[in-house]
Amino acid sequence: MCFRITGWRARAGERKALRRPCDAFTKFIAGHIATGALDLGVNAMSKSGSVVIIGGAIIGSFVAYFLRKEGFEGKIQVIERDSSYQFSSTALSAASIRTQFGCHFNISMSLFGADMFRNIKEWFGPDADIGFEERGYLMIGSAEHAPVQRENALIQREYGANIDILTPAQAKERYDWLNVEDVGIATYGVKNEGWFDAWALMQLVRKEAKNLGVEYINGDVVKLRQEAGRISAVELKDGTVLPCDWCVNSAGAAGGKVAALAGIDLPVEPRKRTIFHIKAPVPSENFPMLFDNSGAWIRPEGDGFICGIAPEMARDPHAEGDYEPDHYLFEEFIWPLLAHRVPLLEQVRIQRAWAGHYEMNLLDHNGVVGPHPEITNFLFATGFSGHGVMHSPATGRGIAECIVHGKYKSIDLSELGYSRIVKNTPIVEALVY
Ligand SMILES: Cc1cc2nc3c(=O)[nH]c(=O)nc-3n(C[C@H](O)[C@H](O)[C@H](O)COP(=O)(O)OP(=O)(O)OC[C@H]3O[C@@H](n4cnc5c(N)ncnc54)[C@H](O)[C@@H]3O)c2cc1C
Numbered sequence: 001m002c003f004r005i006t007g008w009r010a011r012a013g014e015r016k017a018l019r020r021p022c023d024a025f026t027k028f029i030a031g032h033i034a035t036g037a038l039d040l041g042v043n044a045m046s047k048s049g050s051v052v053i054i055g056g057a058i059i060g061s062f063v064a065y066f067l068r069k070e071g072f073e074g075k076i077q078v079i080e081r082d083s084s085y086q087f088s089s090t091a092l093s094a095a096s097i098r099t100q101f102g103c104h105f106n107i108s109m110s111l112f113g114a115d116m117f118r119n120i121k122e123w124f125g126p127d128a129d130i131g132f133e134e135r136g137y138l139m140i141g142s143a144e145h146a147p148v149q150r151e152n153a154l155i156q157r158e159y160g161a162n163i164d165i166l167t168p169a170q171a172k173e174r175y176d177w178l179n180v181e182d183v184g185i186a187t188y189g190v191k192n193e194g195w196f197d198a199w200a201l202m203q204l205v206r207k208e209a210k211n212l213g214v215e216y217i218n219g220d221v222v223k224l225r226q227e228a229g230r231i232s233a234v235e236l237k238d239g240t241v242l243p244c245d246w247c248v249n250s251a252g253a254a255g256g257k258v259a260a261l262a263g264i265d266l267p268v269e270p271r272k273r274t275i276f277h278i279k280a281p282v283p284s285e286n287f288p289m290l291f292d293n294s295g296a297w298i299r300p301e302g303d304g305f306i307c308g309i310a311p312e313m314a315r316d317p318h319a320e321g322d323y324e325p326d327h328y329l330f331e332e333f334i335w336p337l338l339a340h341r342v343p344l345l346e347q348v349r350i351q352r353a354w355a356g357h358y359e360m361n362l363l364d365h366n367g368v369v370g371p372h373p374e375i376t377n378f379l380f381a382t383g384f385s386g387h388g389v390m391h392s393p394a395t396g397r398g399i400a401e402c403i404v405h406g407k408y409k410s411i412d413l414s415e416l417g418y419s420r421i422v423k424n425t426p427i428v429e430a431l432v433y
Pocket residue numbers: 054055056057058059060079080081082085087088089090091092093094095096097219220221222250251252253254258273274275355356357358359381382384385386387388389390391
């Protein structure tokens with residue numbers, strides 16, 4: 001049987017070729033962060049005024065929450081057009097977190113998220129529970145890819161991640177159900193990786209934001225008014241006009257459309273991803289988030305597993321309004337690929353499938369964060385392309401720092417800024433999926 005995986009292999013090759021420059025930039029930025037010299041070129045504001053946040057799921061809610069944490073005392077309005085959140089990426093995601101990235105800021109964002117998730121009660125009170133299962137990603141690499149994966153793991157360790165580097169024999173010893181015949185390397189996140197309940201997290205943050213005086217408004221943003229090079233007000237479909245000093249775009253997969261309301265070109269589009277919930281006779285205790293080198297992934301969920309794979313590029317169109325699961329992916333790709341890696345998966349039963357949208361940044365599959373260089377009171381917090389839940393705490397805090405202090409104070413996110421879109425210079429991140 002032909003599984004047609006050339007597309008993914010080609011993409012993996014591209015990533016490998018692109019990896020190095022990020023490492024150099026990593027060191028450059030690390031030096032700047034130490035001196036606190038990163039100024040965003042936006043005017044630091046007093047802690048008053050008004051902020052309108054477009055999109056009230058996980059990222060918008062974390063922006064609102066951290067604005068208050070950073071001492072913002074003015075008006076904060078979060079506009080959400082679907083208060084059921086049924087189509088939000090947050091509600092439909094696989095809710096997993098990893099530190100195995102190639103760029104230091106992605107690692108740092110994950111480390112902050114994992115620390116919050118582990119200590120969720122300290123942040124949100126004794127009843128807070130997001131079911132954080134701190135179990136690592138087991139990333140499988142081929143012999144050909146082994147040197148790159150090993151080097152990445154060493155860089156991840158350098159930036160605080162706790163990564164085991166395993167030979168095929170060591171991986172087999174740990175996971176006796178694993179087929180390692182064509183494996184060259186496996187890396188495992190001992191700490192700061194795993195999965196959680198994204199819905200519960202979003203509800204916690206929303207509730208706490210509301211307790212802190214943030215107003216959630218049910219409405220569809222259809223127009224952004226501009227005066228003197230700034231966003232002066234946000235207009236809703238029902239005609240309501242909300243004046244603002246700052247406007248944040250956390251509209252997820254609609255991030256590109258919202259930017260267009262201000263005449264800004266942002267290559268963020270909805271791309272469909274399907275998740276299958278299956279039952280299989282595989283021991284789930286100790287089962288990690290298994291990320292195969294074919295691109296297929298699987299992890300425990302409830303009394304079964306969830307799994308998925310990215311479609312080939314040619315079958316990955318703009319997906320606005322389309323939430324129909326792509327059932328062909330399981331039969332044609334996921335099942336044969338995973339059954340090869342874990343032979344016990346020969347016997348599976350599909351329980352259900354659902355599809356949500358990646359807010360795909362077509363330039364480089366990384367988030368776009370921070371102020372627009374000219375319309376400086378318009379801030380981006382979108383485009384994460386599959387890792388926005390894990391990076392939502394760090395993004396919310398970063399945007400709040402921009403607004404309240406005029407610069408990043410904790411993690412420098414300036415490399416994720418919009419100027420790379422204008423210059424057409426993609427971030428070189430080896431490990432995006
Ligand atoms: C199948 C799948 C699996 C994923 N797995 C993971 C994972 O394991 N780990 C991870 O970290 N990430 C994962 N992601 C990505 C993650 O879900 C997103 O990056 C994240 O949820 C983005 O959060 P958000 O708040 O920006 O977007 P959303 O949750 O989509 O929220 C955006 C909100 O904006 C609202 N909105 C849009 N336009 C307007 C408008 N004009 N007016 C008012 N409101 C508007 C929408 O109604 C929506 O509620 C996955 C995504 C999918 C689809």
